[in-house]
Amino acid sequence: MTASTDATAPRARIAVWIVLPVAVTMVLFLVLLATREPSSHRVSQSHLVGGIGPAIVGETITGDTFDLDLERGRWVVVNFFSTTCVPCIVEHPELVKFQNAHSEAGDATVVSIAFDDSADNVREFFREYGGGWPVLVEGTGTFAVSYGVAQVPESYLIAPSGLVVDKLIGGIVQDDLESRITALQVAAENRSDSDSETEGS
Numbered sequence: 001m002t003a004s005t006d007a008t009a010p011r012a013r014i015a016v017w018i019v020l021p022v023a024v025t026m027v028l029f030l031v032l033l034a035t036r037e038p039s040s041h042r043v044s045q046s047h048l049v050g051g052i053g054p055a056i057v058g059e060t061i062t063g064d065t066f067d068l069d070l071e072r073g074r075w076v077v078v079n080f081f082s083t084t085c086v087p088c089i090v091e092h093p094e095l096v097k098f099q100n101a102h103s104e105a106g107d108a109t110v111v112s113i114a115f116d117d118s119a120d121n122v123r124e125f126f127r128e129y130g131g132g133w134p135v136l137v138e139g140t141g142t143f144a145v146s147y148g149v150a151q152v153p154e155s156y157l158i159a160p161s162g163l164v165v166d167k168l169i170g171g172i173v174q175d176d177l178e179s180r181i182t183a184l185q186v187a188a189e190n191r192s193d194s195d196s197e198t199e200g201s
Contacts, residue, residue: 046148046156046167053078053158054146056111058136061123066111066134069162075108075181076158077172080149082115083125088153091171092129098174099133108181109133113140115152159184 048054056068056078068076079095081088095110102108110133114122119137126135136143147156157166157180165184168177 046164048147048156048164049167051164052162053156053164054143056113056136056143058139058143060134060136061119061126062135064134066136068111068158071109071111071158072162073160074106075102075160077108077110077177078147078156078158079110079112079172080115080144080147080152080154081112082117082152083121084117085115085152087171089129091153091173092131094172094174094177095133096130098172098177099131101174101178103132111136113143115140115144115149157181 053068053076056066058066060066068078077095077098081092095112098108099110110131112131112133112135114135114137117137122135122137147154153169153171155168155172156164157168157177159165166180
C-alpha cells in the first residue's frame with residue numbers, strides 16, 4: 001500500500017461520516033413531507049373561534065364598500081392571500097368554485113384580503129384567475145393583525161351568526177369547505193332539536 005493510498009482511506013471514511021447524517025436527514029424530511037396532512041385539511045387553533053369576527057370595513061378594488069357585519073345571514077370565507085404566494089394561486093380556483101356554487105342561493109360568499117400587496121397586482125391576479133367577490137387591498141394590515149395572520153394563505157370561516165367557526169391554514173379545497181359547513185349546519189340543527197325537546201318536557 002502506498003503513502004497516497006494510506007492518506008486517502010481516512011479521508012474517505014471522514015467523507016462517509018459527513019455524508020451519511022446529511023442523507024439520513026434528507027430521507028426523514030422527505031418522509032415527513034410525504035406523510036403530513038394536506039394543508040387544505042388543516043384546521044388551526046385560534047382565540048377568535050367562537051367569537052364574533054373582527055370588523056372588516058373598507059373599499060374594494062372595484063370602488064365599492066365592504067362591511068363584514070352586513071354579511072350576517074350567510075357564510076363568509078375571509079381569505080388572506082398574496083399574488084406572489086404559490087399556495088394562494090393553487091387554492092384560488094377552489095374559491096372560485098365555492099363562490100359559483102353559492103352565488104345563486106346567496107347563502108355563502110368570499111372576501112379576499114390582500115396581504116402586503118399592490119392594487120395593480122391584485123387586479124391583474126383576478127383578471128387572470130377569475131373571481132367576482134369583494135377584494136380589499138388598501139389598509140389591510142390592520143385586518144391581518146386583528147385576525148392574527150402569520151402567513152398566507154390563511155382563511156377564516158364565519159357563520160351566518162357572525163361567529164368565527166374555523167381558522168384554515170394552507171390552501172382551501174371546495175369539497176372540504178362544503179363538508180365543514182354541512183357538518184356545522186347539522187350540529188346546529190341537532191342542538192336546536194335537543195333544546196326544543198328539553199323545553200317541551
